[in-house]
Amino acid sequence: MMPSNLPMIILSSPGAIAFHIGSWPVRWYGILISGAFFLSYLIIEKLIKDNDLNLDVFNDLILYVLISSIVCARLWFVFLSFDYFKFHTDEIPKIWLGGQSIHGGILGAILAALLFCKIKKISFYKYMDLLAAVFPLGQAIGRWGNFFNNEAFGKPFFNGFIKLYIPSESRPMNFLNNEYFHPTFLYESFFDFIIFVFLFKNYSNWKEKPGKIFWVYLLSYSIIRFFLEFLRSDSLHLFGLYASAQVISIIVILISLMNLMGAMYEKKI
Numbered sequence: 001m002m003p004s005n006l007p008m009i010i011l012s013s014p015g016a017i018a019f020h021i022g023s024w025p026v027r028w029y030g031i032l033i034s035g036a037f038f039l040s041y042l043i044i045e046k047l048i049k050d051n052d053l054n055l056d057v058f059n060d061l062i063l064y065v066l067i068s069s070i071v072c073a074r075l076w077f078v079f080l081s082f083d084y085f086k087f088h089t090d091e092i093p094k095i096w097l098g099g100q101s102i103h104g105g106i107l108g109a110i111l112a113a114l115l116f117c118k119i120k121k122i123s124f125y126k127y128m129d130l131l132a133a134v135f136p137l138g139q140a141i142g143r144w145g146n147f148f149n150n151e152a153f154g155k156p157f158f159n160g161f162i163k164l165y166i167p168s169e170s171r172p173m174n175f176l177n178n179e180y181f182h183p184t185f186l187y188e189s190f191f192d193f194i195i196f197v198f199l200f201k202n203y204s205n206w207k208e209k210p211g212k213i214f215w216v217y218l219l220s221y222s223i224i225r226f227f228l229e230f231l232r233s234d235s236l237h238l239f240g241l242y243a244s245a246q247v248i249s250i251i252v253i254l255i256s257l258m259n260l261m262g263a264m265y266e267k268k269i
Contacts, residue, residue, distance in 0.1 A: 011183055012165040016149050029145035036141035040134045043200075047130055051207060061116050061127055068112035069105040070095070076104025080236035080244050101236075102139070102225075103248045106218075125210035132217035133199045139221075140192035146185040154182025154231040162186070172233055182231045191224045211259065219256035222249040 017025045077099045078085045117124040146152035150170035156178040157163040164183035206212045226249035235243040
């Protein structure tokens with residue numbers, strides 16, 4: 001139980017739409033994602049200039065990464081929700097209706113970068129370390145889009161310093177009688193920001209160890225996502241049995257640890 005004299009903070013979304021341009025609604029999610037992208041880009045641009053990397057090459061790379069990550073994020077969500085989309089195939093390309101997977105987006109970014117760097121014959125890790133150092137900041141900002149959309153929240157929350165109010169129309173069927181939920185978007189946003197600060201602070205020290213920032217990012221985010229998934233109320237499942245985010249997180253944790261430990265072993269040799 002929380003102390004009764006502790007002030008309570010209740011979060012409640014003002015709505016998904018920020019304002020209208022004529023009859024066209026401008027949504028908070030779009031504003032936040034766009035803002036996250038431009039802020040991240042400005043930081044990466046500074047890192048590129050400070051470390052004598054090629055900005056033109058990065059600009060070409062980021063275009064392919066963006067397209068691939070958006071497509072793969074949608075396709076992975078569709079795969080996990082196939083029982084719905086097999087009867088609503090016309091909605092598959094309608095990403096504005098919602099339904100993106102962060103793991104699909106990360107995979108898409110990695111695949112696009114691998115292909116681009118192979119074709120251009122440049123270092124994959126050198127440019128992915130740049131992205132990995134700043135990407136958590138974009139995630140931290142983007143998660144607030146879930147708040148405005150009343151989505152990606154946790155299970156019912158009865159006692160706590162801070163909790164999230166969800167209107168009845170946005171609640172899962174099995175939680176219709178509950179008003180307050182874990183603000184999992186806030187938890188993840190906070191930890192994503194911590195990851196960003198840690199990686200950005202260590203970029204200069206680790207830049208001579210290609211891949212370290214990339215693998216530490218994947219490792220740290222996967223650990224956070226694995227544990228947060230226990231609180232989520234909207235987990236998508238593989239084969240109806242296991243939370244897909246946890247399965248993927250375990251796989252990524254193992255691969256990341258193997259790569260980080262392998263790099264340490266090679267250094268000792």
